[in-house]
Amino acid sequence: MSEPHDYTVQAVILRSRDYGETNRMITLFSREEGKLLAVAKGVRKPRAKLAAALQHFARVEAQLARGRRFDVITQVRVREAFYGLRANMEAFAYANYFAELLDASLAERQQKPTLYDLLVDALAGLAAGDPPDLLARYVEISLVSVLGYLPQLTHCAHCGVGLAFIGEGGRPVWPQWLGFSAAQGGALCTDCLPHVPGARRIAAGVVQVSQVLLAHGVAAARELPLSDRLRRDLEHTYRDYLEYRLETRLHSTRFLRELADKPAAAD
Ligand SMILES: [Zn+2]
Structure with a gap:
């Protein structure tokens, strides 16, 4: 049996670019079909009906027609525009x-x-004004977990020893510092740290916060006392690990850093 010519997906618009004289090529991330590229025809003409519905990061219901090279978007209904994202430069970034x-x-x-579902929840959180940095860490670690390359967070990725010691009453006792190596696949004990090329020293809190994020989600991690140093360590450790695993530079992180470093405007 051949596939039906038309189909409908629930999707978030990830990005778009000009394509031909009047078209745009839209990257959709759909619940049903995963990521897909589709052409929106004629949307750069004045008064094009589809154009208004194809806003970045909107959650839409899209109808597509199968095409020879690319499928064609024939109808779009906006389900959630996430207006809160458009009013806040940091949330949009x-x-x-x-x-x-x-x-x-x-x-x-x-x-x-x-x-x-993770992306839709994260966009809703941003649009509602949730503080974004731990939300971003949650998205990052959930992503690597779903993709099957969660870093080693309980035992040294080099020698296998437990990262926390067992203290009185069986409670885990953490050292202040640990190592991390993306190439080795995760956290390192302090003995291995100097012997692994390219390893970075991290606050042990990076591993503890990661465990809380994975087990209990972002709301639980927000209850933890997090120093600026620990937030930075989390950000850098995850970014290095993602760039290593994805074999790409993440360009939008540079803009996020510039936003974070900008002194608050005086009123
Ligand atoms: Zn070790």
Whole structure:
């Protein structure tokens, strides 16, 4: 039996670019079909009906017609525009980063409904004004977990020893510092740290916060006391690991860093 000519997906618009004289090529991340590229025809003409619905990061219901090279978007209904993203430059920049991450991580037509739900929840959080940095860490570690390359976070990725000691009453006792090596696949004990080329020293809190994010989600991690140093270590450790695993530079992180470093405007 041949595939039906038309189909409908729930999708988030990850990115778009000009294509031909009046068209745009849209990258959709759909719940049903994974990431897909589709052409929106004529949307750069004045008064094009589809154009208004094809906003970045909007959650839409899209109808597509199968084409020879690319499928064609024939109808779009906006389900959630996430207006809050458009009013806040930092939230918009993080949404752009999440879109870049998903785009870089996924092959076309690879079905990942868990990641679709993760993205929609993360965009809703940003649009609602949730503080973005731990949300970004949650997206990052959930992404590597779903893709099957969660870093080693309980035992040294080099020698296998437990990263926390067992203290009185069986409670784990953490050293202040650990190592991390993307190439080795995760955290390192302090003995191995000097012997692994390219390893970085990290606050042990990076591993503890990661465990809380994975087990209990972003709301639980927000309850933890996090120093600026620990937030920076988390950000750099995850970014290095993602860039190593995805074999790409994540360009939108540079803009996020510039935003974070900009002194708050005086009123
Ligand atoms: Zn070790």
